[in-house]
Amino acid sequence: MMVQNSNTPHHLISRNCGECPIRHRAICSRCETDELAILDSMKTYRTYKKDEMIAYAGQEISHVGTLVTGVASLSQGMEDGRRQIMGILLPSDFVGRPGRRVSSYDIIASSEVILCRFDISSFEALLAKSPNLGPRLLEMAMDELDAAREWMLLLGRKSAREKIATLLCMVGTKSKLLNPTAQNSSLAFELPLTREMLADYLGLTVETVSRQITALKKEGIILLQGQRHISVPDFSRLLDETGDDYSGAVLS
Amino acid sequence: MMVQNSNTPHHLISRNCGECPIRHRAICSRCETDELAILDSMKTYRTYKKDEMIAYAGQEISHVGTLVTGVASLSQGMEDGRRQIMGILLPSDFVGRPGRRVSSYDIIASSEVILCRFDISSFEALLAKSPNLGPRLLEMAMDELDAAREWMLLLGRKSAREKIATLLCMVGTKSKLLNPTAQNSSLAFELPLTREMLADYLGLTVETVSRQITALKKEGIILLQGQRHISVPDFSRLLDETGDDYSGAVLS
DNA sequence: CGATGTATTGAGTCGCATCAACCCTAGTGG
DNA sequence: CCACTAGGGTTGATGCGACTCAATACATCG
Numbered sequence A, B: 001m002m003v004q005n006s007n008t009p010h011h012l013i014s015r016n017c018g019e020c021p022i023r024h025r026a027i028c029s030r031c032e033t034d035e036l037a038i039l040d041s042m043k044t045y046r047t048y049k050k051d052e053m054i055a056y057a058g059q060e061i062s063h064v065g066t067l068v069t070g071v072a073s074l075s076q077g078m079e080d081g082r083r084q085i086m087g088i089l090l091p092s093d094f095v096g097r098p099g100r101r102v103s104s105y106d107i108i109a110s111s112e113v114i115l116c117r118f119d120i121s122s123f124e125a126l127l128a129k130s131p132n133l134g135p136r137l138l139e140m141a142m143d144e145l146d147a148a149r150e151w152m153l154l155l156g157r158k159s160a161r162e163k164i165a166t167l168l169c170m171v172g173t174k175s176k177l178l179n180p181t182a183q184n185s186s187l188a189f190e191l192p193l194t195r196e197m198l199a200d201y202l203g204l205t206v207e208t209v210s211r212q213i214t215a216l217k218k219e220g221i222i223l224l225q226g227q228r229h230i231s232v233p234d235f236s237r238l239l240d241e242t243g244d245d246y247s248g249a250v251l252s
Numbered sequence C: 001c002g003a004t005g006t007a008t009t010g011a012g013t014c015g016c017a018t019c020a021a022c023c024c025t026a027g028t029g030g
Numbered sequence D: 001c002c003a004c005t006a007g008g009g010t011t012g013a014t015g016c017g018a019c020t021c022a023a024t025a026c027a028t029c030g
Helices: A033-042 A120-129 A133-157 A160-178 A195-202 A206-218 A235-240 B033-042 B120-129 B133-157 B160-178 B195-202 B206-218 B235-240
Strands: A044-048 A053-055 A063-069 A072-077 A083-089 A106-109 A113-119 A187-190 A223-225 A229-232 B044-048 B053-055 B063-069 B072-077 B083-089 B106-109 B113-119 B187-190 B223-225 B229-232
Touching (some): A033 A113, A033 A120, A063 A120, A072 A195, A072 B133, A083 A133, A083 A195, A083 B133, A133 A160, A133 B072, A133 B083, A133 B133, A160 A187, A160 A195, A160 A206, A160 A235, A195 A206, B033 B113, B063 B120, B072 B195, B083 B133, B083 B195, B113 B120, B120 B133, B133 B160, B160 B187, B160 B195, B160 B206, B160 B235, B195 B206
Antiparallel strands (some): A053 A106, A072 A106, A223 A229, B044 B113, B053 B106, B063 B113, B072 B083, B187 B229
């Protein structure tokens, strides 16, 4: 109810949900026009600068929402400085957990980030009534759960080299899905993470990350230009280094 | 519709949902009597022997359901034998993922297990209509997601000793919640896992697990009688070994 | 009582962390 | 315009923690 969106203060972005670039992948992907109008009236955009904290582990949060642009990370730290990244948030990913007011982890903007936010109480109320929001949220949560568990295998059982290779495969595959530049079996992409983030994501140190990457380079499995742009001449060689069993791989 | 439960073949258990021991914690915890009747008519019980496979990674599954008694593990293996346990399933935990017909991991009964099963298509259909099932499933999925992410910190960043201490704290705390034998700050419990399972859960080898446990024993932080029963004279000393920051601990 | 699986203990090795130096690039201010 | 600085990245030397391999104890069961 209440589509009183005519005059909301929008210092940053004024965007109609119908024109939203991530409309079809986010939490709202299954909402019809009427529900979309409600969401539209509830949402506020907020921008976070690079390295700004979006949420602190153990602290109250007032909003949930969808990441529209940029990259953020979920992580948790120990007092002595050790840190583990539990997940990377990309555009269309959902931030926050309905039903819990306290964030379980630190959420940090890795780049400038725009969040499409909803007051948590209002969102919970809508969630209880909407037939489209809940199922989509469940689906997204289960996808994240699968991803988290796959990462547990990597963290617990893979060697440093396998960890790096696995990450490069994942990022490469995803980038190929987005920009299908039809070159066969080879591909190239940007790695939008610092060595420190890589290390915290993979459960390694920056030094080890650096060494493994140069090792892969020396063996010709990957090529670097600059230190972020990576190209892979033969993807199957990289796959061989992941330790995974890709007998029935699902790739074009 | 269709409460034709009068004469179903039930070789193993014939139980009314209303008398189910895990009724209030499982997926069905919020269902009213009418929905419960539907579930009742859909369910079939099945028993799995210790070490029997409940599902294989990458294989089709025909049912989802709730674990009623026993313990099972979610795990994934690599060809060379390395294995990582991603989760432990206890009574009331949900098995399987609506919306996906292929299991992402191996599910193995660690003890004799009784599963309350639903045909996956029927369950999905009910899920789409029921107002109580979806939200509960979402809640349980998000709890699992939190648990998985907490475990990622352990796997990626903790030392062997910290891993062992953390696990003992978790099991101890949980057992104290179930059997509140009001002895102060000390507690005792059974560890229902072999050293191999501990190792696969913690991302270690059996030898390392064994060494760390004996080390904790020699230092008097834990006491063993037999090799499964563990008692902890001073819980805070064990907590100190976890590496976690329990400044604001939530314990009696 | 052997037999088989589970747990402990020891010796040796290796992978990754640690500590430390150095390189490279980008940004800043004189 | 260039020297200075700071942060990210690479490389090297060394040490330690966990893995590996192997032997031995313990437990459970037929």
